[in-house]
Amino acid sequence: MTSPLSGKTALVTGSSRGIGRATALGLAREGALAVVHYGRDKQAAQQTVDLIEKDGGRAFAVGAELGTPGAVDQLFDQLEAGLREHTGETVLDILVNNAAATTPAGSAPEEVSAEQIDEIFAVNAKAPFLLLQRALGLIPDGGRIINISSAVTRRAEPSQVVYAMSKGALDQLTLHFARHLAPRHITVNSVLPGLTDNGSAVFQMPGAREQMSQLSAFKRLGEPEEVANVVVFLATDRARWITGASLDATGGSLLG
Template sequence: MNSKLSGKTALVTGSSRGIGRATALGLARKGALVAVHYGRDEQAAQQTVDLIEKDGGRAFTVGAELGTPGAIDQLFHQLEAGLREHTGEAVLDILVNNAAATTPGDAPEDVSAEQLDEIFAVNAKAPFLLIQRALGLLPEGGRIVNISSAVTRMAIPSQVVYAMSKGALDQLTLHLARHLAPRRITVNSVLPGATDNGSAAFQMPEIREPMSQLSAFKRLGEPEEIADVVVFLATDQARWITGASLDATGGSLLG
């Protein structure tokens, strides 16, 4: 157990699997107490907690389906109670906005208004509201990391709505980095490329092989490789980085 984040607390949204789970594990290994957020799958979130505790770390779950009415209040009610139970006070040092809704891969003309609203509600509106609410808990020198996407830097028409929502998240990073600098709170985006998040799709050769070719290394990324970047941004070593969009695509954007 590394102690770089000893005494720190963190909330990782969407941390029941994939990049979120790897990030929660990584932060816990550095000594942070981690609030593991889930939208619907409480059992998977508990599995993340179990993995953290087996590794010698500390964690607890918080559940709320982001993008739905009352979700932010629901999440923070649980978060503040959990923080007080484990530390005696409601202080949140690190916020990682990882939870996201994805598009089904439809052509732009086939996307419904309801799909558009849902994706923006989860990917752009919820992170804004989460940060807004977290500012009352974040101390001087806090950390905010937003998980964006490589699709904001390349043209994939079937992912246009997802890319638009993540582009909005990058704008949130940029403007809040300036706004929160007086409090020494850093705000950064991490841009993953094609990453094997354990979903069934990535086990299909017809999907896995072409996606692997996007990277300069000709393979899919692993969740831990993205998580390592996030964890770095959460430490004091990254205190001089803010407003940045870090390419974590394995060279997929080299052209």
């Protein structure tokens, strides 16, 4: 039986850990050649590649610190070279914009610097736009673009106001490009994760875990694989009739 994404290629930005890693693993499990992007941690990205290959999948890593000058060109030079090596051509079927920058947890809005605002918007909004723009020369008709947004675009979290603003911009990218690319049958959608245990230090603190768990209707934190499953679904032909949508993957955190 042919896998749903057999013969497809997929780039997942920020896939050295967390939701990005789970997404790359999920896409590879469904047959795609996964391109694992990292910003700084090459070793972690290689661990993702190793996990995919151990699972019987195919993958290679590309590195570029998104938000810095020339990063998109650097990424695509590696991407195209890797695609040629692995497939003999430079076709990218699936783009997942997952890489993101945030302000430190608990920061007051008054404490955010102009430099932090520039960095967050550069990574979370400008880079996805430029990546999508550049990818359009490689994505065939019927391709998939999936943007990882956030539940904080739908509920107030003052310490993450700049992050929420940048993810709101990403949702606008989804909306407008969905209309623009519809004639090519390329779908563009957003996925909105809630609090998801990505392995960072705050999720190892029992008190913090309990407090964060209360936001979900299921009274627990999300797992990266649960968000990744939504992304993988959107990447398949089963989701061909969904575009310009924002899919809630928060475990009911937005129910009020």
